[in-house]
Structure formats: structure tokens, C-alpha cells
């Protein structure tokens with residue numbers, strides 16, 4: 228497995244693979260890899276001959292009071308994990324390589340509709356940062372396929388829309404959320420949790436599971452009342468819920484009576500750690 232830090236070098240290597248007729252996959256990450264990320268790389272390897280795993284903590288998607296400075300950077304351990312998986316190439320550029328003219332001067336990609344609300348409301352500018360860097364990565368790598376996790380459900384919707392709207396010739400593939408045995412979605416930020424917080428954290432998934440059951444069973448659910456009750460349930464377990472929203476799985480607009488494919492989106496703080504999760508349901 229090779230690691231490259233420069234776009235020029237990456238392009239030369241990929242050109243060589245392409246000229247041999249190899250299919251190229253991309254898995255964008257911010258590093259600190261766990262089994263969720265490895266599942267994305269394995270899925271990409273099912274559809275591509277060589278997979279580029281990018282590791283880049285993208286400053287453009289972090290808000291002023293967020294954890295850009297403390298976000299775990301663990302390149303060596305990440306390389307060792309990827310070494311076990313298969314034919315991967317690590318692309319780990321420095322910030323100066325991705326934003327040579329600085330952030331303030333950077334052209335941005337804005338994705339209307341699906342970027343708004345949910346995490347888009349609580350993290351202003353976040354999805355512009357994600358959409359911009361993902362567009363740049365897709366242009367740098369020019370992959371046949373790119374794999375993203377359903378754990379970041381709204382992000383996946385944003386990326387599907389930008390690839391479609393900007394006519395980027397890539398297949399965007401979603402991969403299911405990988406969870407710990409107790410249901411907690413694996414996430415780099417789980418590492419911020421204290422032992423006590425970690426023991427409470429699975430409540431977020433349990434709350435979503437209970438809510439999903441009600442959505443499957445109730446003949447005419449009152450979505451707002453159910454969301455409010457679920458937030459109160461989380462609060463009683465020591466969370467500070469940011470939102471629990473029941474949405475149309477495709478548009479991410481609030482669920483309405485005729486919708487059958489629904490997704491429950493949730494974000495909540497445990498102490499200073501912000502966790503997100505989601506669960507999709509089909510109404511009878």
C-alpha cells in the first residue's frame with residue numbers, strides 16, 4: 228500500500244492504473260479509521276480494482292467552535308489498518324495542497340434543499356464545506372465509484388445530489404451503518420466519550436428503534452408528537468438532543484401522510500460530544 232501527499236503524484240499513479248483498464252474507487256474519510264470505514268473500503272473493492280482512501284480533516288466543514296484542532300489524526304495506525312484490506316492507495320494531502328489560496332478565497336459548492344435543516348441548520352456552512360471538498364476529491368481522483376456511509380445520512384443525500392446536478396461521471400454508493408454490539412454507530416467522535424457517557428450512548432439507537440417500531444405499527448402517526456416524545460426520552464437519559472426529525476427518505480423534507488419511505492434523523496450531545504444516528508423505515 229502506498230501513501231501519497233501530492234495531487235500531481237496521485238494523478239500520475241491513477242493514470243497508470245487507468246491505462247491498464249483498471250476501475251478506480253474512492254472512499255473519502257477524515258481518518259482515525261474504524262470498522263465503519265473499513266467496511267466502506269471493502270465495499271469499494273467489490274466494485275473497483277484499486278481504491279483510493281483519502282484522509283483529510285477538512286477545515287472548511289468545521290464551525291468556529293467545533294473540534295478541528297482536537298480531531299484525532301492517526302495516519303500511521305490508519306495505514307496499518309488499510310494494509311490488511313487489499314489494493315488501496317492512501318491520499319493524505321496537507322491543507323496547503325487542497326486549499327493553496329486559502330479558505331477565504333475558495334470557490335464553494337452549495338447544494339440547495341437537502342443541505343438545509345437537520346445538521347445543516349445546526350452547523351451553518353458545514354455542508355458547503357463537505358460538498359466543496361468532495362467535489363474536489365472527485366475531480367482529483369476521477370473515480371468510477373465512490374462509497375459513503377449511511378451513518379451520515381444527510382451528507383450522503385447532499386453528495387448524491389451534487390454528483391447528479393454537476394453531472395460528475397461517478398456512481399455514488401451508500402454503505403450501511405456499522406454498529407458496536409450494543410447498537411452504538413461506530414464513529415471517530417465516540418473516542419471523546421467518558422466511560423459513563425459511553426455506557427449511555429446506545430440509548431440514541433434504542434430510542435430510534437422504538438420510534439421506528441411505532442412508525443411501522445401506528446395507522447396515523449403524529450410525527451411531531453412522536454419526535455418530541457423521543458427527544459424527551461433521550462433527555463431523561465442525560466442527552467441534550469439537538470433534533471429528532473422524521474423525514475421523507477429521498478427529499479429529507481418533513482414526513483407527510485402519503486410518505487412510505489421514512490428516515491428518522493437524530494443528533495444529540497452527550498456531555499460535549501455530538502453524536503448523530505438515523506434509521507430508515509417503510510410504512511405499511
Ligand SMILES: Nc1ncnc2c1ncn2[C@@H]1O[C@H](COP(=O)(O)OP(=O)(O)OP(=O)(O)O)[C@@H](O)[C@H]1O
Nearest residue numbers: 256257258263375376378379404405413414415416
Ligand atoms: N459506523 C459507520 N458505518 C458506516 N460508515 C461510516 C461509519 N462511520 C463513518 N462512516 C463513513 O465513513 C466516511 C468518513 O467518515 P468520517 O471520517 O467522518 O468518520 P466518522 O467516524 O463518521 O467521524 P466523525 O465521528 O467525525 O463523524 C463517511 O462516508 C461516513 O459516513
Ligand SMILES: CC(C)(CO)[C@@H](O)C(=O)[O-]
Nearest residue numbers: 255256257285357360379
Ligand atoms: C466526506 C468527508 C470525508 C468530507 O470531508 C467527511 O465529511 C466525512 O468524513 O464524512
Ligand code: BAL
Nearest residue numbers: 257288289353379382
Ligand atoms: N462525519 C461527518 C464529518 C463531520 O462531522 O465533520
